[in-house]
Amino acid sequence: MQNKSSVIKVAVDAIVFGYSKQDGVSVLLIQRKYEPYKNSWAIPGGFVLEDESLEEAVKRELAEETGITVNYLEQLYTFGEPKRDPRQRIIAVAYFGLVKASQYQELKASTDAENAKWFSIKKLPTLAFDHKQILQVAIERLRAKVRYQPVGFELLDKKFPFSDLEKLYTALLDKEINRRNFSKKILSFDFLEETGELSKSEGKGRPSKMYQFNQKRYKELLKEGFHFEI
Amino acid sequence: MQNKSSVIKVAVDAIVFGYSKQDGVSVLLIQRKYEPYKNSWAIPGGFVLEDESLEEAVKRELAEETGITVNYLEQLYTFGEPKRDPRQRIIAVAYFGLVKASQYQELKASTDAENAKWFSIKKLPTLAFDHKQILQVAIERLRAKVRYQPVGFELLDKKFPFSDLEKLYTALLDKEINRRNFSKKILSFDFLEETGELSKSEGKGRPSKMYQFNQKRYKELLKEGFHFEI
DNA sequence: TCAAAAGTGTTTCACTTACACCCATGA
DNA sequence: TCATGGGTGTAAGTGAAACACTTTTGA
Numbered sequence: 001m002q003n004k005s006s007v008i009k010v011a012v013d014a015i016v017f018g019y020s021k022q023d024g025v026s027v028l029l030i031q032r033k034y035e036p037y038k039n040s041w042a043i044p045g046g047f048v049l050e051d052e053s054l055e056e057a058v059k060r061e062l063a064e065e066t067g068i069t070v071n072y073l074e075q076l077y078t079f080g081e082p083k084r085d086p087r088q089r090i091i092a093v094a095y096f097g098l099v100k101a102s103q104y105q106e107l108k109a110s111t112d113a114e115n116a117k118w119f120s121i122k123k124l125p126t127l128a129f130d131h132k133q134i135l136q137v138a139i140e141r142l143r144a145k146v147r148y149q150p151v152g153f154e155l156l157d158k159k160f161p162f163s164d165l166e167k168l169y170t171a172l173l174d175k176e177i178n179r180r181n182f183s184k185k186i187l188s189f190d191f192l193e194e195t196g197e198l199s200k201s202e203g204k205g206r207p208s209k210m211y212q213f214n215q216k217r218y219k220e221l222l223k224e225g226f227h228f229e230i
Numbered sequence: 231m232q233n234k235s236s237v238i239k240v241a242v243d244a245i246v247f248g249y250s251k252q253d254g255v256s257v258l259l260i261q262r263k264y265e266p267y268k269n270s271w272a273i274p275g276g277f278v279l280e281d282e283s284l285e286e287a288v289k290r291e292l293a294e295e296t297g298i299t300v301n302y303l304e305q306l307y308t309f310g311e312p313k314r315d316p317r318q319r320i321i322a323v324a325y326f327g328l329v330k331a332s333q334y335q336e337l338k339a340s341t342d343a344e345n346a347k348w349f350s351i352k353k354l355p356t357l358a359f360d361h362k363q364i365l366q367v368a369i370e371r372l373r374a375k376v377r378y379q380p381v382g383f384e385l386l387d388k389k390f391p392f393s394d395l396e397k398l399y400t401a402l403l404d405k406e407i408n409r410r411n412f413s414k415k416i417l418s419f420d421f422l423e424e425t426g427e428l429s430k431s432e433g434k435g436r437p438s439k440m441y442q443f444n445q446k447r448y449k450e451l452l453k454e455g456f457h458f459e460i
Numbered sequence: 461t462c463a464a465a466a467g468t469g470t471t472t473c474a475c476t477t478a479c480a481c482c483c484a485t486g487a
Numbered sequence: 488t489c490a491t492g493g494g495t496g497t498a499a500g501t502g503a504a505a506c507a508c509t510t511t512t513g514a
Contacts, residue, residue, distance in 0.1 A: 050238065052312065203485095206492080208411060228436070393466075437511075463512105472505080
């Protein structure tokens with residue numbers, strides 16, 4: 001057993017996505033305060049402490065650096081090329097997170113996380129280290145995942161009009177969706193429930209029914225062998 | 231930035247699957263020579279050296295410990311719970327590998343890797359550390375992957391009779407497959423080609439045509455937006 | 461000539477796709 | 488009353504599932 005390996009450091013990174021109708025799908029970035037890549041934008045993250053799990057480390061770093069709490073988190077990929085950090089060998093375990101629309105709004109308003117900002121994934125700044133590549137992997141994961149797992153709801157508010165879901169999917173899949181067939185398919189899954197409320201109209205058109213995702217029902221369906229697929 | 235993190239060590243593990251008609255799907259394990267868990271069976275792996283990539287580390291460890299070369303390798307998951315190793319904090323980046331039937335046979339014959347052995351995933355021994363859990367994740371990945379990516383061919387010989395593919399899928403998915411519909415579906419994908427040869431009959435029944443997977447054709451199909459799915 | 465395993469044709473059924481129309485609201 | 492966006496019915500097309508039959512081999 002070699003002892004050289006102890007020079008390698010372990011960090012976690014968090015690629016957090018949010019969504020709003022105005023900006024589409026956005027990712028949370030922070031501006032670096034120190035060299036290298038001082039002032040560049042980067043994915044939030046930091047070193048893992050000796051007695052915390054990887055997931056705890058991600059949540060802690062996110063809270064410290066951006067004040068945000070995710071409501072969905074999963075491991076994405078581990079990046080470990082020898083030269084990815086110019087200073088020393090660092091292995092980054094990247095995580096993939098989603099926040100609800102309410103959290104998205106909060107960060108925009110908050111002043112204490114002044115160096116954290118949402119960027120539309122269509123207008124990304126230059127990123128530090130290999131973070132562009134990492135973000136790319138995360139975006140692909142999001143696009144793939146949204147097709148076979150109901151993660152879209154994690155990006156919307158608890159209650160949402162059906163058209164919001166449709167807009168989200170249009171933004172993520174980057175293609176037109178037939179409204180009729182989309183609603184038929186999603187509703188046939190039988191894990192969305194009407195809240196009874198109507199959206200307060202924001203301008204023109206008929207107000208829409210509000211829906212919410214029934215997590216419990218979804219879990220039941222999974223047990224019965226149900227498979228989500230768009 | 232804390233410096234405690236440097237105490238964490240980085241290892242790679244390799245969960246390698248093989249297949250034979252007799253034993254079904256098997257996984258490659260090694261018997262530990264030292265404490266802790268001396269003489270227990272474990273997933274092959276070891277520490278990452280300072281100037282090699284994670285993937286290089288996996289291949290090196292596999293060669294050293296078992297003499298095997300995989301022909302498919304992808305990152306599986308990173309396990310980093312603080313107490314997973316009783317001695318110290320070790321983060322394990324687990325990889326998932328597949329070997330062709332020929333490699334499978336070779337290990338069985340070889341004497342120099344005397345502490346490496348294939349175990350049918352239906353008859354697993356007690357494993358060291360959290361390796362049981364890691365293996366479980368790998369098996370789930372294999373089962374899921376075989377449904378949406380043509381990885382099954384990586385477990386068979388270059389040329390194989392169609393029925394071998396069917397048997398492999400039956401073993402992996404653990405349910406009966408309708409021969410007619412299965413062959414219709416796979417052949418309609420148009421990435422299998424007949425070699426013209428016939429299987430030398432092993433006993434009764436009609437000899438079958440031999441097929442081989444056309445990787446190039448598959449790549450082309452992918453570009454055209456093709457999506458494999460069983 | 462019989463059993464075993466490979467190879468194939470066709471109907472049925474369900475689901476997706478496409479299209480057209482109606483409803484509720486604000487201006 | 489008209490423009491806008493939400494909500495729904497249904498016919499046509501496509502592909503999966505089920506089933507039955509033929510072919511080729513060894514014993």
